[in-house]
Amino acid sequence: MxxxxxxxxxxxxxxxxxxxxxxxxxxxxxxxxxxxxxxxxxxxxxxxxxxxxxxxxxxxxxxxxxxxxxxxxxxxxxxxxxxxxxxxxxxxxxxxxxxxxxxxxxxxGPPASAIRAMGLKDAAKALVETAAVPVVPGYHGAEQGVEFLSEAAARIGYPVLIKAVAGGGGKGMKKVDRPEDFAEALASAQREGQSAFGDARVLVEKYVLSPRHVEIQVFGDSHGNVVHLFERDCSLQRRHQKVIEEAPAPGMTPEVREAMGRAATEAARAVGYVGAGTVEFIADGRDGLRPDRFYFMEMNTRLQVEHPVTEAITGLDLVELQLRVAAGEPLGFEQADVTATGHAVEARLYAEDPEKGFLPSTGKLWALQFPEGEGIRIDTGVEAGDVVTPFYDPMIAKVICHAPTRDEALDRLAQALSQTVVAGPRTNLAFLKKLAEAEGFRSGPFDTGFIDRNITALGAEPQPLDAAAVAAAALQLEEERQAAGSAEAFSRGSAEARSPWAVADGFALMPQPALGLPLLIDGERFDARIEWSEDGARVTLPGHEIAEGEHEIALARAERGTYLALHRGRQTAVALFDPFAVDLDAAAGGGGVVKAPMHGKLIALFVAPGDAVVKGQRLAIVEAMKMEHVLTAPRDGTVSEVAGVPGGQVAEGARVVVLGE
The missing domain is CATH 3.40.50.20 (Rossmann fold)
Incomplete structure (x- = not known):
């Protein structure tokens, strides 16, 4: 059949x-x-x-x-x-x-018994230990009191990881370096665990130094067959969220692969696993990958986000395999039949702003374009015109590249990212390209802390104004303004309207006609200047140098006369300044209005009217896109107003706390 x-x-x-x-x-x-x-x-x-x-x-x-x-x-x-x-x-x-x-x-998917056995990290670790699979030292018990867990952390030794027992994707996971930070991190992990998984319980583990995150793709059928489909390296992470994954793992040896593969398949057999699953290990990478320095973290009893890199090197369709196994068919191959060809990498393109702490970004996708070509695969669920909402994970696409070697795969990925266009929400596109090109990632030893250690070099902090992008948008805006003015003048049909003196194009009887252009650039007021000569128009922006010969700047028209200038993966919003569009809240609050960075749920308020606060003090927590975002005081002051109620929704830009002097 x-x-x-x-x-x-x-x-x-x-x-x-x-x-x-x-x-x-x-x-x-x-x-x-x-x-x-x-x-x-x-x-x-x-x-x-x-x-x-x-x-x-x-x-x-x-x-x-x-x-x-x-x-x-x-x-x-x-x-x-x-x-x-x-x-x-x-x-x-x-x-x-x-x-x-x-x-x-x-x-x-797997039987309910396997999901239960592996669904809670504490129970899963206890189970795999019986199958002689190594686990990270830590506390995996039922006691959840803050004092007890704090004492457990002290016994384990800092730094430690607090992890939601039902967690995944970095939700409910906090690294703690000092005892005095433990209670606050525990409370945050418990809130995230409860919100994301309906379970606030946590475990506490030793934080492995120079950690490499290596996972093994396993597959089982209902006939007792279990195989692995090689490994994936997911060590490039930010806040425990995977950013770039690859297969096979750099530095992997046949000896380590054999040991990891055996441990993963034994863990799967221990629960009678059927279907696609991933056994995740943390490896101590200080001396490279070694067969005696990796530990079981968890088993994901489902298909993984990064499964395309395994498909690329094995030539298998894992979804088809899932369906055939679910229908009762045997896998049809044995471990010795599984081969790998070349190298594959996957980058997760997210609607988030690396220059603002990777804050998730929402809004309409005014333009969306992906490259095509040999060895390039794009998995996406959106198209131009769609809206990235605050309700779900902000992933826009996965960009997957496959090539004969790792260097070629990373080159192909960097090129594919440079040819990707996203206009609307802020994205991590430029950050991903720099990461794919980073020398330390390509040639040196790296671990899960690589991004944090190189955050400045990767551009994940406020960047200088992109004057070249502004210039391109300013010229387009002025061209439209001239066209609209000329059309209006000619439509009146009078001799005066046809006069060159009446054309609203900045023309004047001078050697170099010029025009001042008031702009709003990413929400800030700037004055640009356009000068015309025989060589064409040139934009100057006081205090900013515009490099000659800039190219590959794409312009996308957004709402309210705004242009989104896309240059080297970054986006700059440029519009003509409207003196009547004033942020009254900001003007009245004197810089003391703390607003919700995006639509979400207000889950905690730490201040009340009359409270004195200092710059940087926590004021509130907004939960959006499954993550917590802490709002802090922009300056010293006294709370004059608190808007919103914990548990209620707040809109993007809505004021939450107002500070007086």
Whole structure:
């Protein structure tokens, strides 16, 4: 019996790029595809790609993509024969997997027993220890009191990692270097764990020095076969979030691969694993990768975000393998049959601003363009005109490149990133390109602290004004202003209107006609000057040098007459200054108005009217896109107003706290 005969239709209980990814393989196999969506995703790309789509609730994930009962009801009504959970949301929810089985719908993932066994980090570590898999020293018990855990951290020895037991993707994970910071970090980790996973429990582990994050892709079937598909190195991280992943791992030896692969498959066998899974290890990389210096961290009982690099080097479609295993088919190959060719790298393109602490960014995608070519793969769930909302992960795309060697793969990635255009939300595009080209990453030893140690060189801090980008946008704005003025004048049809003296183009009887141009650049007021000569127009910006011969500056028209100038992966917003568009809040507050950086939930307020505060003091915490963002006092002062209530929503730009003198 064919796969389609066994599983004729598939419901994808997810969204974005992974929903699009699953739909592509399912359609190639001839399956009917069923999407579910929130109100925020009603016009999303994955909804358009699916054969049919069903609404499951409002924008917040807890009321839509995490609503297992509604999703199952849609599966029954639509006649879905299986459900693919993607990653995140319900993908590692054992109760959901069980409910699918009870409803007679195949869950494309491991059995609920395996999800439970590996779903909580503390229980998983205890289990794999029985299979002789090495684990990181730490406290993995049930006691959760702050004093007890603080004492445990002291016994383990600083630095330590606090990790949500149900965590993943860096949520609920905090590195603590000093005892006096432990209580605050613990509270934050518990809040993030509760918010993201509904479980505030944590474990505390020794922080491994020079840590390399190496994971093994495993696959099991219902016939007792378990294999691994080589490793991926995910050491380039920021705040425990993976940024660039690659396969195979640099510096990997046959001896270490054999040891890691054996440990990973033993861990999978220990829970009777079926389907795609990833066993994650932390390795002490001070002396390179060694078979006696790696430790089990966790097992992700689902497909991973970075699975395309494994597909690139093995030639396998992991989603197809998932579907075939879910249908009861054997893997069809043994460990000795798995081979790897070349090197693959993946960069996660996010809507976030590296120059502002990687703060997530939202808004309309006014322009979006990706490169095509040999060895380039783009996995995305958005297209030009879509809106990046504050409700979900801010990933725009994954840029994956494959080549015969690591250097060639990284060269291809850097080139692909340079040819990528994103206008609207701020992105980490320039940061990714610098990372792909970083000499220390390419040739030297690196670990999970590489980005933090090189944050300045990677451009992840406020950068000087991009005067060349401003000049390109200013010329375009002036050209439009002239065209509009000329059109208006000629439409009046009078002799006076046709006079060269009446043309609003800055023309004057002087050797070098010039024009002052008031601009608003990334929200700040600047005065530019345009001068015309026989060689054309030239823009000058007082205090800023504009290099000659700049090129590859793309302009995208946004709302309210604003141009987004894209240059070397950075974006500069340029508009004509409107003296009537004044930020009254800022003017009235004298620089003491603290606003929400983006739409989110106000989860904590630490001050009240009348409180005296000092510059840098914590005022509030806003949760957006699954992460906490701390708002601090911009100066010394006294709190004159507090807006909002903990637990309530705040809009981007809404004032939260106002400081008086």
């Amino acid at each position: 064919s796969l389609v005969a066994k599983l004729p239709s598939i419901l994808i209980a997810n969204r974005g790029e992974i929903a699009c990814r699953v739909i592509r393989t399912a359609r190639r196999l001839g399956m009917r595809t069923i999407a579910v969506h929130s109100d925020a995703d009603s016009e999303a790309l994955f909804v358009q790609m699916a054969d049919e789509a069903w609404r499951i609730g409002p924008a917040p994930a807890r009321e839509s993509y995490l609503d297992a009962e509604t999703i199952l009801a849609v599966a029954r009504e639509s006649g879905a024969s299986c459900i693919h959970p993607g990653y995140g949301f319900l993908s590692e929810n054992a109760d959901f997997a069980e409910a699918c089985a009870q409803a007679g719908i195949v869950f494309v």
